[in-house]
Amino acid sequence: MSASERTILALPKGRILDEAMPLVRAAGIEPEPDFDDPKSRKLRFSTNLPHLEIIRVRSFDVATFVAFGAAHIGICGNDVLMEFDYPDIYAPLDLDIGHCHLAVAAPVDTLAEDHPSRWSHIRVATKYPSLTQKHFAARGVQAECVKLNGAMELAPNLGLCRRIVDLVSTGSTLKANGLVEVERVCDVTSRLIFHRPSFKTRSAEMQGWLTRFKEATDARAS
C-alpha cells in the first residue's frame, strides 16, 4: 500500500491516552496487542484496519505530526493547539475527555501585597510560552516566560520566578507546593484533530472518521 493511501492516527502518551482509548475502540479501531504492552519499544502500531496505523507520541508532538501531514488524524488537548496555533490543523470535535484548565498560580504568601491587577511585567515558568505571552499581552501585561518541561510547581519555591502557568485538574499538586490559583487562562479538553489538506483531498474518509468519533463521543455522553 502506498504512503498516500495509508492513514496515520497520532495518539498522545500518558494521562489522556487512558481516556481516549475507549473512544478509539468505539470508533472501530483495535490496535495490535503490543500497543497495551508497557514493555514494548515499538512506536508504530498496526490495527485491525489494514490501511490505518497508530503512532504514540508526546501530546505536543501530536499537533506537530498532524500539522505537517506526517499523521492525518490525532487526539490532543486544546492547550497544545492554542500554544502552536498551527494554521493547518482542524479541530472539529470536542471529545469531552481530558478535562482540566490552564491557570496562573503563585505562592499563597505573595498574594496580599501583589494583586494580579497591578502587574505590569512578570516572569512566569511554563510549558506554554506562546499561549502565556498572548494571554498576558491581551490584558496589558508583559510576560517574560521561562520554558520548563515539567515540575513547574518547583519554580516559585526555589526562586526561579514567582508565578507559573500550568494545567490544573484537581489543584492538589498546587496545594502540596504552597501555591494557589490566581487566574484561569482557559478550559482544556481533548479534541479530535485533522490535517487540513488531507481533510480536503480525502474528505470522504476523514468525514467518515469524524462521524464515527462523534457517534462514539455521543454514545459515551448518553
Place this chain on the structure above:
Amino acid sequence: MTEPMNRALLPAGLRDVLPGKAAFEAAVVQSLLGCFSAHGYDRVKPPLLEFEESLLAGAGTDLVAQTFRVMDPVTQRMMGMRADMTVQVARIAATRLAREPRPLRLSYAGDVLRVKGSQLRPDRQFIQAGLELIGPDTAEADAEVIRIAAEALSRIGVPQVCVDLTLPPLAPLILGAAGLSDAEKRAARHALDHKDAAEVAALPASVAPVLGRLLAVCGPFDAAFPMLEAIDLPPAAAAGRDRLAAVAARLRALAPEIALSLDAVENRGFEYHTGVCFTFFAPGWRNHLGRGGRYGGLAGQEPAAGASLYLHSLIGILPKPAPAARVLVPLSEVSRACLEALQAQGFVTVAAVAAAADWAAEAQRLGCTHFLKDGHPCPVVG
C-alpha cells in the same frame, strides 16, 4: 569580538537553488506561463520594489506585516519589497492599462519576499506565478481562472487537481447581520478557521446554530452544497451561494476532471476577497499548491478574479525530468559544426578547454554520459 561566520550560511528562509533544480524550476515557470499565454493571458512584469503606499493599499493591507521595507535614498520615501504580485498586477490594470478593453487578461511570474515564513513553510523567498482576469464579474470569469490554473497544474505533472471552493464573505455577512461585538466576531473567526465545533457552540445563541450548520458544509461539492442550500441565509449571502452553484456548474461542463469540494467557512488568506474563492490541493501532497478568487468590485475598485500558484509548494513534489545526455568533446574535435550537429541530436555538449590524457575518464569525472571519439558519441561505462 563576534564569532566568525561561515560564509555559506544564509539568512533563515533563504536558499541557493543549485544546478538541476534551478533549471527545473525555470522550466516549470515557463510551462505555467505558456499555459496562461495560450489562453490569452499576456505577461506583465512589475518591479521588485514599489512605494509602500501603493504596494500596501487595498488588498495589500494584510501584507503589511510581511513586507520588507527600505527607504528610497533619492526621494526619502519608504519602499516595500513585494510580498505578493497580485496587488501589483491590480495596480497596473487600474493605472497604465486603465484604457485597455475589458476583460483584461494578465499573467505574471516572479520572486516574492516575505518577512517571515510560515511555521510549516519557512521559505521567505519563493516564486509566485498566476493570472488575473480583470473586468466582468460573472461566474464564467470565476470558472475560467480556476480552469486555466488547474490546467497549468496538470500540464506540469500534478496527477489529480482538487479545487476547494469557498465563499469568504459568507460568515462575515452572517456575523454582521447578528450584530456581534468585535471581540465576539474575532472569537467566531478563530473557531471557524480551526473548524472547532466546541468553540462555535460556545458563541452567542444568535449565531451558534447557523455557524454550527455552516461548519458541517465541508466535503465533496455534490454532498456539501445541498447542506448549504438548506440554510436560511441573508439576501447578500444567498446571492453568493447562487454564484457558487453557477461556478461549479461551469467547471463541471468545461473541466469535469477537476475534483471539486466545498468548504463554506474557509477564510484564511481570503480576508480581502469579495466572492467565490478557491484553493488548489492534490491528494497525498501536504501543502496547498495555490489559491485565488474574486476581489474588488467595492468602492470604485474594478472587479477581478485571479489565481496564484506557489512554486515552493510544487517543486519538491513534481516528477523530475530525466537528465539530458551530456557529451564531452575532446580539445582536438571541438568545432562549431561538430557542436551544432551533436546539439541537433539532442545532446548537451561540453567542449573541453584543457587537455586530458584519457577522455573517457575525463568525461566520467565531469559527470558526462558520453564522450566524442572519432566523431561519434561513445557512452561512458561505469
